[in-house]
Amino acid sequence: MTQKLLIVAGDGIGPEIVGEAMKMLDVLQKDFGLALEIEHALIGGAAYDAQGEPLPDNTLALAREADAVLLGAVGGPQYDSLPREVRPERGLLRIRSELNLFANLRPAMLYSQLAGASTLKAEIVADLDIMIVRELTGGIYFGQPRGVRSTDSGEREGFNTLVYRESEIERIARAAFEIAMKRDKRLCSVDKANVLEVSELWREVVVGVSKDYPDVELSHMYVDNAAMQLVRAPKQFDVMVTGNMFGDILSDAAAMLTGSIGMLPSASLDEQGKGMYEPIHGSAPDIAGQGIANPLATILSIAMMLRYSFNRADLAAQVQAAVGAVLDQGLRTPDIHAEGMQRASTAQMGNAVVAALRKQL
Ligand code: IPM
Ligand code: MG
Numbered sequence: 001m002t003q004k005l006l007i008v009a010g011d012g013i014g015p016e017i018v019g020e021a022m023k024m025l026d027v028l029q030k031d032f033g034l035a036l037e038i039e040h041a042l043i044g045g046a047a048y049d050a051q052g053e054p055l056p057d058n059t060l061a062l063a064r065e066a067d068a069v070l071l072g073a074v075g076g077p078q079y080d081s082l083p084r085e086v087r088p089e090r091g092l093l094r095i096r097s098e099l100n101l102f103a104n105l106r107p108a109m110l111y112s113q114l115a116g117a118s119t120l121k122a123e124i125v126a127d128l129d130i131m132i133v134r135e136l137t138g139g140i141y142f143g144q145p146r147g148v149r150s151t152d153s154g155e156r157e158g159f160n161t162l163v164y165r166e167s168e169i170e171r172i173a174r175a176a177f178e179i180a181m182k183r184d185k186r187l188c189s190v191d192k193a194n195v196l197e198v199s200e201l202w203r204e205v206v207v208g209v210s211k212d213y214p215d216v217e218l219s220h221m222y223v224d225n226a227a228m229q230l231v232r233a234p235k236q237f238d239v240m241v242t243g244n245m246f247g248d249i250l251s252d253a254a255a256m257l258t259g260s261i262g263m264l265p266s267a268s269l270d271e272q273g274k275g276m277y278e279p280i281h282g283s284a285p286d287i288a289g290q291g292i293a294n295p296l297a298t299i300l301s302i303a304m305m306l307r308y309s310f311n312r313a314d315l316a317a318q319v320q321a322a323v324g325a326v327l328d329q330g331l332r333t334p335d336i337h338a339e340g341m342q343r344a345s346t347a348q349m350g351n352a353v354v355a356a357l358r359k360q361l
Contacts, residue, residue, distance in 0.1 A: 002035040003310055006066035008043040008059060011079075011088060012283025013293035013346075014072025020295035020350025021070065021302055024319065027354050028302075031361055032315060039066070043095065044074025044088035044283075054091025060098055068309040069095075069276040070301065073283035088283075097137045101268035101276055102168070103175040104136040104247065105304070108234075108254035108264060113327040117259030117336050124234065125257050131183065131239045132254055133176040134247025136268055138168045141244045164198050164243065169205040171271065176241035177213040186238035188219045190226045190246055202243065223250070230254055255280055262294030262335040265301035267308050275309045277301040291345045294333040296323055299353055322356035329356075 005025075009018040028034040041047075041059040048054050054074070063069050074088035084090065095101075110118065110128040118125045143161030151157050173189070180187040189206045191199035203220055210218045221229065223246045229236060230253050242250060255261040261281040269275045279297030287293055300323060307316040331344040331352050344352065 002037050003068065004037050004039070004066045005305075006059075006062045006069045007038060007040050008063075008069060009040070009046070009072040010044040010074040010283065011046055011076045012073055012285045012288040014044075014046075014074070014283055016288070016291065016293050016346050017279065017295040017298040018070065018072040020346060020353075021298040023350050023354050024299055024302055024357065027357055028306075028315065028319075031358060032318075034306075034310075034312070034315065043071065043091050045076050045079045047091060048079065048082070048086055048088065052086070054086055054088050055094045055098075060095065063095060063099060063276075067274060068305050069099075070298075070305065071095075071276055071278040072298065073279065073281065075283045076285040076288075093141065095276065096268060097142060099274070099276065100137060100270045101274075102135060102137045102271075103172060103269045104134040105179070105267045105269070105308075106132040106134060106247070106251040106254070106264065106280055107266075108132065108251070108258050110258045111263070111324065111327055113324075114259045114263070114336055116338050118257055119259075120231065120234075120257055128234055128257055130234060130237045130254055131179055132247060132251045133172065133179060133239060133241040134251060135164075135168065135172040135241075135243050136247075137244075138164055139244035162196065162198050162243075162245075164202060166201065166205050169202050170209055173206045173209040173241060174212075175269070176239055177209060177216055180216045180239040181213065184238040185215055186217045186219070188221055188226070188237055188240045190221050190223050190240055190242035190250065192223050192246075193220070194222055206241070226250060227253060230257065251280060260294065260335045262297055262333065263300070264297050265304050267301070267304040269308060273309055275305065277305045277309075291347060292334050293346050294335050295346050295350045296333075296353070299323060299350070318357060318360050319353075321360065322353045325356040325359075326352045 009015040108130045115122040140162040143163040146160045148158045193199040264280045266280045303316040303319040306312040332341040
């Protein structure tokens with residue numbers, strides 16, 4: 001069956017890293033029999049420059065038709081002074097919301113070859129393998145009302161709303177339990193139930209869902225403690241589930257445990273398993289165009305796509321093995337470089353992974 005894939009490279013290093021991912025897709029099609037129909041479209045600042053908005057209608061229409069979307073990154077300093085509605089980030093938030101991609105899977109996995117790249121001691125992070133499941137289409141990111149208004153005394157006040165419906169909590173909890181079932185069967189739900197009513201409801205609903213998953217050991221943690229535990233003893237976690245903003249923050253912290261945010265992929269899924277796949281790092285405008293960005297997070301995002309949207313866990317494992325092989329060879333982009341290793345450019349890294357994948361034929 002031919003799968004439809006939409007590629008939106010976006011801004012900054014987006015086009016460079018997506019370029020390397022496309023080399024992989026090419027090999028997967030030509031040599032591994034993956035049947036793909038690929039389209040390209042604009043998103044973020046690139047879309048604003050060309051079409052006046054960060055998520056043009058034609059991009060959204062193609063994304064709706066696609067079985068999966070591969071996204072590079074969006075944003076850049078040249079867009080920071082634009083009105084909020086047309087900023088690149090708005091395009092990203094809108095595509096997540098329009099496609100109903102409520103379940104954001106952010107694995108934090110440490111490749112043993114990179115244990116030295118973490119800022120934490122090697123024994124704290126060795127063999128780390130955490131999955132953060134972040135709710136992505138609700139919470140304070142989307143809650144109404146929001147805005148900046150004038151108070152009676154004429155002072156301005158900004159406000160946002162943190163709101164979750166039972167049904168939203170239930171579906172993300174279910175997604176997280178399902179993932180826990182396929183892993184070590186431990187789920188930690190992160191909230192702020194000691195302060196927030198919405199977190200109290202979150203906890204209650206998660207406990208309710210847990211009745212359907214008696215094999216999964218459920219625990220609860222306040223978000224401040226979870227942040228501390230992540231840097232103190234991260235290996236205590238298997239799967240974590242949390243709301244949109246807590247998940248945004250904790251996933252950056254978890255990413256850094258692995259040495260480089262340049263290594264980590266993500267999947268954002270709807271209820272049918274359709275997904276958007278993106279590296280969790282951003283557009284890194286400071287290094288864009290220099291050919292030094294790490295393409296591995298994007299390449300690993302393709303592995304997630306193969307696993308979750310295309311049902312090809314076999315190919316996903318092969319892509320992951322190819323990445324492992326390249327790390328074994330000692331190739332390193334600057335973000336993961338260490339003494340004694342061989343410096344590689346974005347393209348050299350991409351080519352090496354492609355070669356390692358072909359070797360598995
Ligand atoms: C992320 C990013 C986005 C978010 C930004 C770019 C809007 O930080 O994907 O984690 O906050 O969700
Ligand atoms: Mg973030």
